Amino acid sequence: MAAVAPTLARRIARPGMLPLCSRPQAWGRAARQSPGLPRAPSLLLTQRRAFSNNKILVELDEGSGIATMKLKSPPVNSLSLDFLTEFCISLEKLENNRGCRGVIFTSAIPKIFSSGLDITEMCRKSTEHYAEFWRAVQEMWLRVYGSNMVTVAAINGSSPAGGCLLALSCDYRIMAENPKFSIGLNEAQLGIVAPFWFKDTFVNVVGHRVAERSLQLGCLHSAPEALRIGLVDELVPEEKLQDKAAAVIAQWLALPDHARQLTKSMMRKLVLDRLVAHREEDIQNFISFITKESIQKSLHMYMEMLKKKKG
Numbered sequence: 001m002a003a004v005a006p007t008l009a010r011r012i013a014r015p016g017m018l019p020l021c022s023r024p025q026a027w028g029r030a031a032r033q034s035p036g037l038p039r040a041p042s043l044l045l046t047q048r049r050a051f052s053n054n055k056i057l058v059e060l061d062e063g064s065g066i067a068t069m070k071l072k073s074p075p076v077n078s079l080s081l082d083f084l085t086e087f088c089i090s091l092e093k094l095e096n097n098r099g100c101r102g103v104i105f106t107s108a109i110p111k112i113f114s115s116g117l118d119i120t121e122m123c124r125k126s127t128e129h130y131a132e133f134w135r136a137v138q139e140m141w142l143r144v145y146g147s148n149m150v151t152v153a154a155i156n157g158s159s160p161a162g163g164c165l166l167a168l169s170c171d172y173r174i175m176a177e178n179p180k181f182s183i184g185l186n187e188a189q190l191g192i193v194a195p196f197w198f199k200d201t202f203v204n205v206v207g208h209r210v211a212e213r214s215l216q217l218g219c220l221h222s223a224p225e226a227l228r229i230g231l232v233d234e235l236v237p238e239e240k241l242q243d244k245a246a247a248v249i250a251q252w253l254a255l256p257d258h259a260r261q262l263t264k265s266m267m268r269k270l271v272l273d274r275l276v277a278h279r280e281e282d283i284q285n286f287i288s289f290i291t292k293e294s295i296q297k298s299l300h301m302y303m304e305m306l307k308k309k310k311g
């Protein structure tokens with residue numbers, strides 16, 4: 001794994017390279033496996049394969065074909081460049097493994113699913129760094145939103161901004177029914193703006209009106225509110241979250257893969273293609289925006305506010 005990481009990091013970072021996600025993902029790929037094949041119960045219980053790098057723990061149940069990607073980057077699972085690189089490598093491994101047909105994303109950090117993009121990656125860095133970071137953010141979204149596998153977010157903690165985007169990019173969202181956990185695209189509260197593909201993903205889940213209001217106000221919705229507006233599909237007690245996620249994936253996998261994958265592609269292709277076609281322009285937009293002095297000040301103040309809240 002360690003030997004592969006720098007290569008992939010370079011591939012994500014180099015503007016001249018074919019982006020990884022220009023390869024067909026949810027479309028144009030052979031179906032993984034016929035559905036409904038009976039599986040021996042003993043396999044379901046025994047055959048588990050785990051691999052881990054620094055920030056993500058991956059466990060594949062070979063009996064069911066369901067993997068779990070556990071985010072474990074303390075203190076708050078912020079999406080740093082290193083994290084995003086590891087995330088994409090892990091997901092690519094699963095995508096290339098024909099025995100894996102579904103993935104659950106969840107957190108190994110109590111009370112936090114992901115705190116979103118690592119704000120320190122967006123403060124006082126070089127243009128080259130911003131380009132590399134933003135390409136990695138795009139890559140994560142392209143890979144999850146365009147995945148051929150069934151993807152479920154088991155949201156076991158708060159999930160602002162980029163963390164919410166990860167959940168929104170899945171096929172299904174189940175959240176722990178703890179009213180203290182919140183989720184939403186709160187970028188406006190930081191004085192920044194969610195890019196068009198964050199917005200498109202959000203609109204596709206909750207509809208235009210709800211998305212517009214929530215985005216303008218930078219809302220973080222409590223778990224019950226998130227259910228009410230359709231941002232998550234269901235709430236379950238935290239201890240039942242993983243079992244429920246696996247049950248949902250099994251249900252989705254009971255359908256023929258090719259039909260499900262082509263339908264997913266039909267629903268998502270337009271939005272995915274829009275970013276793929278404008279990837280470099282989107283990176284340049286990010287750089288021009290984030291290097292503005294007023295934006296840097298806003299981010300600085302926000303980080304200070306987080307620190308004060310703590311003290």
Ligand SMILES: CCCCCCC/C=C/C(=O)SCCNC(=O)CCNC(=O)[C@H](O)C(C)(C)COP(=O)(O)OP(=O)(O)OC[C@H]1O[C@@H](n2cnc3c(N)ncnc32)[C@H](O)[C@@H]1OP(=O)(O)O
Nearest residue numbers: 076078115116117118119120160161162193286289306310
């Ligand atoms: C044209 C393009 C425009 C640009 C578009 C950019 C799109 C941006 C998307 C984003 O995702 S921006 C990030 C938004 N995230 C947040 O607003 C979350 C902020 N964090 C919190 O609300 C809380 O930390 C928490 C996640 C609810 C956890 O609370 P808790 O009380 O458990 O921990 P804290 O003491 O607050 O934090 C611990 C530690 O972690 C640091 N930290 C928290 N979040 C981030 C983060 N996103 N990035 C970097 N660091 C973060 C926090 O400052 C603390 O640090 P220390 O004080 O311990 O050093």
